[in-house]
Amino acid sequence: MIAITFTLHPYVGLPYTVRSFMIVIIAGLGNLPGVALSGMGLGVFEEFADYILGTEFRIGATFLLLVLILVYKRFKLSRKREYLI
């Protein structure tokens, strides 16, 4: 589907890998309805980032969101002295 819609080059893979990883991290491992919801949420976020920040920051915003989510989860868990493992 992506090959039909966009141009294809050897480096298309990485942003999609990160997106799928992010979606699963946000939803929680093994949470199928959550994955569907967070996938849609990421799509909306990307389009808004595209619109508000500009197209050049689209991938950057996605990767930065990944970092922010991981750091946010780390602070939330560290109150209970637990770790993301």
Place this chain on the structure above:
Amino acid sequence: MTKNRLPFYGIILAFGLAAPFLFPAFKLQISIMWILVVLALTWDVQGGQTGYTSFGNIFFFGIGMYVCAGIQIGLFFPLAEWTASGGEKTFIHAPFQYFQGIFVGLILAGIIPALVAATIGYGVLGLRGQYFGICTLGLGIAAGEIAGGIELIGAGQGMTAPPWPKGIGGIELRSQFFYYLCFILMVATFLFLKWAYKTRFGLVLNAIRDNEDKAEAMGIHTMRYKITGWIVSAFFLGIAGGLMGNMIGYIEPVEIAFAVTTYGVFMILMVMLGGKGTLWGPIIGAMIFHIFKEGFWTFFLGWQYVALGVLIVIIVVFFPEGIMGGLRERYPARFGEVVDEADIKAQVELK
């Protein structure tokens, strides 16, 4: 022990000092080799000694590169006009301005990444295992993409570092100047880390690698030590980045400055090849890796990444512990480990 090694250090120092005159054609390659040694040594502070597999240390390399070039230009000329003019050199540095700029630029290229590492360290270093790797990978790629969107530093088309000033020797002097800066940086990084690993700092990093929870339970503020380790890495990586940017002369966000998929991965491979968690491993690994890499680029052009991939597979299959790790397993007495002969005999009998 130290007396035996003195001639060895002497040989390396003599080689480093004489190399630009012995191999004038390979001056740039040897200077890049010293930079790669610095990258491997600083990655080993996280990956080998602390056990935190970081994929994003190249982040500080890129910051250092941009900060150094930006300050060299911004001290004397408006930065926005410089980057807007692209490759055309509208402004020309006088010799004194050039050296003043590179001095201030290299110092700040070390300090600003160190400050960035101190700021983000508390959040990022609290993650563990794969999550730390993924988070740092995201950081590196995000930095590259964002730097590609900022107009002031040239956006996607990149910016040129200041050219060598006219009137004080030609291109030969320039490459010698940068060669010696790279060599001095490598020696300084090596000596600093050699000293740091001997102190309590190095012991705490190894304790974190072995069992972080236990180290914390013993009353060590592990977070402080991890952040300090990251600051050390960021400082030397930033200076290395500043030098690299000036040496290449052209800074491009994704391919050169925040090159996660090339130099960011190479620095891990070099340490893997040489042996994680040893002082000499990264140095030997970086030298061998650089020689192989340049050989592939010369003799297998077009297939260079395939050849590099085969090399990586060979490294992982045949040297799982790296060169120094393999040597350490074979000759433990040479590495200062206590060898119990009776124990070894007992093990043989058990088999």
